[in-house]
Amino acid sequence: MSIESRDEAAWWESAVIYEIALISFQDSNGDGKGDLAGLVSRIDYLRWLGVDAVWLTPIYKSPFRDLGYDISDYCAIDPAFGNLEDFDRLVKALHAEGIRLILDLVPNHTANDHEWFVESSSSRNSAKADWYIWADAAENGGPPNNWLSRFGGSGWEWCEARRQYYYHSFLTEQPDLNWRNPQVRGAIADVMRFWLDRGVDGFRVDASAVLIKDELLRDNPPNPEAEGKPPPQRQTPVFTDDRPETMICIEFMREVIDHYPGRLLCGEVQGKTDRIGHFYGNDRPRLHLPLNFALLDSRWDVLSLQATIDAYFNAIPEHAWPVWVVGGHDKQRIASKIGEPQMRAMAMLLMTLRGTPFLYMGDEIGRKRVPIPADRVRDPFEKLVPGYDLCRDPERAPMRWDDSAQGGFTTGEPWLPLERADEAVNIAAQQRDKRSLLALFRALMALRREHACLRQGDYKALRSCNDVLAFRRTDGRNEILVALNIAAEPRKWHWQGRGHLLMSTHLDRSPEPLPDASLLLRGNEGVIIAVEAR
Structure with a gap:
């Protein structure tokens, strides 16, 4: 059934949403990287599985230092993935099968080669001088304060042309935008409209809790629980994360998307479960679905699980629609955490709890973390903060569709290695097994569609x-x-x-x-x- 014939206003409340890291899903041209044409060729699998929407990691033009979350042009497709015509074909093909498309929106930062930053960094008097977070050096000539980057070291980088520092929450090459500037907010709104006008069904907002930083640039205090944690976590990010003004930014994006009926705004949020409720909003709506990783983060025993579920339901507003996420491109595989036998119980739990389930490609076959040799590591987290098991490449390894050497993913050399074929689960083998984990996921999705009680009860x-x-x-x-x-x-x-x-x-x-x-x-x-x- 096509999208046009089932245009429910709040379709996400009944949907199963499937995250795809496009670079690792299906390669169509043998360059070892997944692309839009490859995804189109696998739509039959998505329809067979029964998912209602797919969320793509960034597909925009990017130097790809951080899985495409370093964007150099928000309104262009990276050539490695295809072009806008390929994108339009994808939207049309997905919608023809009744599957919606969610794009990653990255409003916190750009790549340092984005034209906005090139202009902003050229002079304190440029037209975009205030589009990023700039500050003068401290009295000793060093960074303005003690804020840290999540990828290690100071969050401040010197720019000789301006004789100032700019702030970067993530990589040095990912300068943070200044969301206090109305021109920045307007530019991001234009980006949203560009994709919404092309038929996109919503956005997942990256790093939505860190869009505003303290205006006084006050130092973050030490983290009292820092022992054994990586350096970036040795502060309590009071003045960089989850500032009250951030909610105004989210409300602004919600206003933009509300001009397009039936479009979804979900987002990455930080903090403990008791903080998640304010991302929904009350008088002024914010995110439809603040992504909740409580199940993935919980200890996997019955007492912990019942407490985790209860705490989450108690933390969200009465009007809020729940959401459960068990995997993602930044999260360690749940199958590696709880073990293969419990993956069946997890699947049933995910598909029967009240709320919208999100799963990450490969979760449906119980895929575990893929070993990545040191000389093949691509993740900057592992390179810059080694020794803390922070590498995300094991989750980002290409999909294994069959037991061939390249897993049916590519005819070339995959951008990240796959696990050995004789040790791996794969789609084709589990499709042949009527009692496989994949068969269970598919049956559970069908049961959700059949019983309104499981979707809305x-x-x-x-x-x-x-x-x-x-x-x-x-x-x-x-x-x-x-x-x-x-x-x-x-x-x-x-x-x-x-x-x-x-x-x-x-x-x-x-x-x-x-x-x-x-x-x-x-x-x-x-x-x-x-x-x-x-």
């Missing part, structure tokens, strides 16, 4: 004990029960009522009536039960 927690995490979903007319054994050994689970088994994570049990009794859950097994009305 209320969430009611049950007391989790004996290693079984359990909860109810109800929409007033229908009730569905979910129980997940988080242990490797069998566990008895007691429930009241009568119902029918809809699905087991093992995909080896036919739908069957279940009497009011105890249910023996096998190790790592989860079940979904449709409860009969009394």
Whole structure:
């Protein structure tokens, strides 16, 4: 079904959203890098899997020092990926299959070769002199304050032409824009409109919590929990992160997107769970979906999981729509954290909790971190802050579509190495296996589409004990029960009522009536039960 025939206002509340790092998804021309044409060739897979939207990491023109998050032209496609005509073909092809497209929006910084920065850095009197964060040297000639870059070292870099320092939250080559300047806000709004007018269905806002820095440039205090942490985390970023004025910036972007009905604004946020609620906004709306990584960050035991879920639901406003993210280009693979057996329980949890599920390409086959030899590392995090296991390349390695040497990803040399074929999971093998993890993800997505209760129903927690995490979903007319054994050994689970088994994570049990009794859950097994009305 095409997008035109199902143009729901808040489509994201029922959607499953799938993140794609384009450079690692599918190569079409043998240069070892994924591209737009390659993605078009895999739309049949996305349709088969059942995802409702894809979110692409940056595809704009870029020197690609940081996976394209260093942008030199917001309104051009990087030649490695194709061109605007290729992009338009992608939008049309996705929409024809009922799949929406979300782009990464990077409003905090540009590349240092962006024409805006070239002009800004040329002179204190240039037309764009105040488009970035500039400051005079300290009395000793050093940086203006103690702010650190997330990639190590000072966050300030000297510019001889201006005889000033500029601030960079990330790489030296990624200068931060000055969001206090209305011209900057207007330029980003123009960028948004450029892509929205081409049919984009929304944006994921990168680094949305750090758009404004302290106007007085006050020093950040030391982090009392700094022991053992990498140098960039040895301060508490009070004056660089999550400033109150940042919410005004997000509200501004929301105003832009609200002129385009049915478009989504989601965003990367920082901080603990109890801080996530203010990113939704109240009288002035902000993000539709502030991305929530609580499941990925939680300890994977039943007591921790029930506490994590409860804390998140208590932290978001009553009107807010929840969101659950279990993977991403910046996050370590959840399969490497919880192990292959529990991936089935995780899949069922993700697809049955109230809220919008996000997964990252490869999560659906339980892909783990890919070992990257030292001489093949591309991630600047690992190069600049070594020794802390911060490298993100293991998550960014190309997709393995089959068991061939290059994984069906390319006919050339992949930009990052793949794991050995005889040690790897791959799409083709799991498509052939009717009980694979991939088959489970696909079945769960189909079940969500079939049961409105799983998409829009209320969430009611049950007391989790004996290693079984359990909860109810109800929409007033229908009730569905979910129980997940988080242990490797069998566990008895007691429930009241009568119902029918809809699905087991093992995909080896036919739908069957279940009497009011105890249910023996096998190790790592989860079940979904449709409860009969009394």
